[in-house]
Amino acid sequence: MHKSMWTDTNLSISVINTQESNIMEDLVQPEAELAFPDKRIWFVPTQIPKPLLESMREYCDNLDHDTAKVFGDTQDGQVTKPSVRKSDVAWIPWDEWVPGIIHNLMISANELHFKYDLRHFNTKIQSTVYGKKGDMYGWHVDGGRTYDVDGVMCERKLSCSLLLSEPDEYEGGELQFTYYSDNFSRLKPPAGTAVIFPSWVPHRVTPIKSGIRRSLVAWMDGPLFK
Numbered sequence: 001m002h003k004s005m006w007t008d009t010n011l012s013i014s015v016i017n018t019q020e021s022n023i024m025e026d027l028v029q030p031e032a033e034l035a036f037p038d039k040r041i042w043f044v045p046t047q048i049p050k051p052l053l054e055s056m057r058e059y060c061d062n063l064d065h066d067t068a069k070v071f072g073d074t075q076d077g078q079v080t081k082p083s084v085r086k087s088d089v090a091w092i093p094w095d096e097w098v099p100g101i102i103h104n105l106m107i108s109a110n111e112l113h114f115k116y117d118l119r120h121f122n123t124k125i126q127s128t129v130y131g132k133k134g135d136m137y138g139w140h141v142d143g144g145r146t147y148d149v150d151g152v153m154c155e156r157k158l159s160c161s162l163l164l165s166e167p168d169e170y171e172g173g174e175l176q177f178t179y180y181s182d183n184f185s186r187l188k189p190p191a192g193t194a195v196i197f198p199s200w201v202p203h204r205v206t207p208i209k210s211g212i213r214r215s216l217v218a219w220m221d222g223p224l225f226k
């Protein structure tokens, strides 16, 4: 079953392994009571069978990965910036079978929980490999850039990370979220878990100490939040 992890501003939580922890049970809030800024992390233990997860990994292994980039300080496009982001990424066209699984998860999460006005997937889906010691992605938000689609200003609104690696395959590499100084989550979910969150929530992937962490990352866009 999908779960919403809601965090109170007075509560500091740490979810290292969602299978061993029942803390999320206590944090589930009735949907109707959740205000816009309280709709944050939505977990889907997708039950994707192991052989299918393996096929997804194989599919990603066959892609040409390149050094991940970030938006630079100017409008000149994307640059590599190892102090901010170190990993390898490849891009999957969104009409192939792997993104199809993720898009279903995102559309479902939106119907059940976020209820944003979403229009489309604006980019390809990202296969991410944190495969070298020190690979990481520092604090960032996925949203914040706006653009015109047929006269409608749009932005990234919903983000998804689908973990393809089991927690015991790598050390470090926690997916962390922060929202207010006393509200912090540390996640290392089982392979096949989708973590879906608003693109405005600050998050990071902590440095890999050993092993390889693989994720599939996708975004959905729509007219600006109002």
Ligand SMILES: O=C(O)CCC(=O)C(=O)O
Pocket: 126, 128, 137, 142, 161, 162, 175, 203, 204, 205, 215, 217
């Ligand atoms: O790898 C992940 O789980 C998340 C990566 C991320 O935050 C991003 O690519 O924007």
